[in-house]
Amino acid sequence: MLWILELLSMAANLMLACFTGSALIIGTVFFLIGFQGARLSTLAKGKQTRTDVLKICSTLGIVFVIFLISFESFRMTGQLAFSSGMAPETARRLGMRLVVLGVIQAAWLFISLKWLLPLVFDPIDLSPRRKMVVVSATVLNLLPGLLVVQGIGV
Numbered sequence: 001m002l003w004i005l006e007l008l009s010m011a012a013n014l015m016l017a018c019f020t021g022s023a024l025i026i027g028t029v030f031f032l033i034g035f036q037g038a039r040l041s042t043l044a045k046g047k048q049t050r051t052d053v054l055k056i057c058s059t060l061g062i063v064f065v066i067f068l069i070s071f072e073s074f075r076m077t078g079q080l081a082f083s084s085g086m087a088p089e090t091a092r093r094l095g096m097r098l099v100v101l102g103v104i105q106a107a108w109l110f111i112s113l114k115w116l117l118p119l120v121f122d123p124i125d126l127s128p129r130r131k132m133v134v135v136s137a138t139v140l141n142l143l144p145g146l147l148v149v150q151g152i153g154v
Helices: 002-034 040-045 047-082 088-120 128-149
Strands: none
Touching: 002 047, 002 128, 047 088, 047 128, 088 128
16 A cells, blocks of 8 residues: 555656656746847846846746655655665654655645746646646655654555
């Protein structure tokens, strides 16, 4: 049961990391294409350009933090799931780190989707499938971590 939860957690966090990683790459490419051929002195003088650059960089920064948290959750869950000779105390410590990371992921996703990203864009309306991936990545981080900390999965 625990192994299945760990695999589901890895799948959800891998999907979240892939989506945010591709958004980072696409966002960076379009950001660079948008300023093609413009001179740096011309860009630095425009107030609208500075606010646009600030909005783009802050959005990419928010998405980058989501990517880092999701990738670290994927890595830690994989380490917990596929380490056969792990001592129970090491597994509990890793489970506790996974719980803390799940709480941080839940808080950051809530804050970024409810307050930070709507400052830059219109209110963010995720499809039900995307909401399910975001919520399942967080919940599936917490469940295996809590089970390992309680000693059920060791």
